[in-house]
Amino acid sequence: MAEQVLPNHFKTPAKRIGWKSPANIALIKYWGKQPVQQPMNPSLSFVLNNSTVSMFVDFEDNSSNKPMLEVFSVNGQPNEPFRQRFSSYLQSIVPIMPFLRNISLRIESHSSFPHSAGIASSAAAFSALALCLCSMEEAILVKKMMPEDFLRKASNLSRLGSGSACRSLYPGMVMWGESSKIPDSSNDYALPLDNQRVHPSYLTLKDAILIASDQQKAVSSSQGHELMNNHPYRESRKAQAAANLGKLMIALAGGNHKTFFEVVEEEALTLHGLMMSSSPGYVLMKPNTLRILDEIRTFRNQSGLHLGFTMDAGPNVHLLYFESDRQTVKSFIESRIQPLCQEGRWIDDAMGTGPSILTQKP
Numbered sequence: 284m285a286e287q288v289l290p291n292h293f294k295t296p297a298k299r300i301g302w303k304s305p306a307n308i309a310l311i312k313y314w315g316k317q318p319v320q321q322p323m324n325p326s327l328s329f330v331l332n333n334s335t336v337s338m339f340v341d342f343e344d345n346s347s348n349k350p351m352l353e354v355f356s357v358n359g360q361p362n363e364p365f366r367q368r369f370s371s372y373l374q375s376i377v378p379i380m381p382f383l384r385n386i387s388l389r390i391e392s393h394s395s396f397p398h399s400a401g402i403a404s405s406a407a408a409f410s411a412l413a414l415c416l417c418s419m420e421e422a423i424l425v426k427k428m429m430p431e432d433f434l435r436k437a438s439n440l441s442r443l444g445s446g447s448a449c450r451s452l453y454p455g456m457v458m459w460g461e462s463s464k465i466p467d468s469s470n471d472y473a474l475p476l477d478n479q480r481v482h483p484s485y486l487t488l489k490d491a492i493l494i495a496s497d498q499q500k501a502v503s504s505s506q507g508h509e510l511m512n513n514h515p516y517r518e519s520r521k522a523q524a525a526a527n528l529g530k531l532m533i534a535l536a537g538g539n540h541k542t543f544f545e546v547v548e549e550e551a552l553t554l555h556g557l558m559m560s561s562s563p564g565y566v567l568m569k570p571n572t573l574r575i576l577d578e579i580r581t582f583r584n585q586s587g588l589h590l591g592f593t594m595d596a597g598p599n600v601h602l603l604y605f606e607s608d609r610q611t612v613k614s615f616i617e618s619r620i621q622p623l624c625q626e627g628r629w630i631d632d633a634m635g636t637g638p639s640i641l642t643q644k645p
């Protein structure tokens with residue numbers, strides 16, 4: 284294949300681009316894939332405010348044939364597993380971003396949350412990287428994209444690195460995956476739900492991330508997705524996810540908090556049920572996970588507040604509640620939940636506003 288010719292202005296010392304991008308928490312879970320890196324069912328999530336990855340990419344033309352990914356660090360330290368994952372990702376997207384053939388990259392990634400918190404750092408990291416790549420493309424080709432095209436391209440690119448990353452590009456409620464209920468929905472990229480579809484109360488959602496255990500997970504998300512290929516409940520899960528998305532969309536538009544939390548909890552428990560009924564089966568919850576779920580349901584019954592839980596494919600619990608109940612929920616966490624968390628740890632997070640470009644070194 285002919286070498287892509289870079290504009291002359293690029294043949295200069297390294298340029299630096301930086302983006303900060305958030306993790307997201309799914310309400311309707313993406314669990315199971317189809318080729319190529321597309322979801323088995325549509326999912327819906329919102330981005331977090333405090334759980335972010337800031338990424339800086341230095342790039343220069345590669346006349347001396349260095350590796351494409353010359354340097355890679357996470358929080359100032361080399362990180363071999365992530366370097367390998369990023370390296371093979373970058374190789375895989377060369378056909379979409381041919382300019383990568385001619386450049387070498389130095390990537391510094393800084394995560395605001397401890398890896399052990401079990402928050403999907405890959406969603407924040409791959410969305411940040413995809414944004415940097417789109418900005419690099421604009422700089423190298425000296426061609427600006429329309430903002431919505433830029434984000435859609437970044438969403439598509441980040442999906443190829445980690446599926447859930449494609450939902451980290453937008454504020455508010457974000458869905459990914461084809462659904463007859465949402466025009467323009469796609470398996471390739473995520474879409475933000477517009478304001479008419481989301482009652483304003485949901486924009487004040489808070490997420491207390493309760494660290495039941497910070498032990499390394501027994502099985503990665505990618506392995507978990509694979510277990511859905513031959514799962515006995517695969518077809519019924521697809522039907523359930525589609526139905527739950529429909530129910531959640533109605534609850535979201537109308538502000539029906541009871542249905543909202545019913546659906547969200549059903550999705551979380553289903554995810555764990557699917558893992559338990561996989562072959563081999565995995566129990567990702569720890570004893571304190573169950574105690575925390577029990578405390579949350581008891582507190583909800585006693586207080587009458589609108590709140591509920593969700594979980595990712597791990598032992599930690601996300602307690603979702605509304606900003607207006609902040610004080611009461613904080614007291615509840617401190618008295619009933621903190622004793623059940625590893626070293627009393629929990630992360631006070633909330634719905635965020637999406638990625639932002641970084642102009643300064645951290």
Ligand code: DP6
Binds near residue numbers: 309312403405448595
């Ligand atoms: C349980 O996006 O981490 O968090 O595409 O293999 O990188 P890969 O998987 P990943 O899976 C996330 C699964 C989940 C649910 C969700 O975020 O929808």
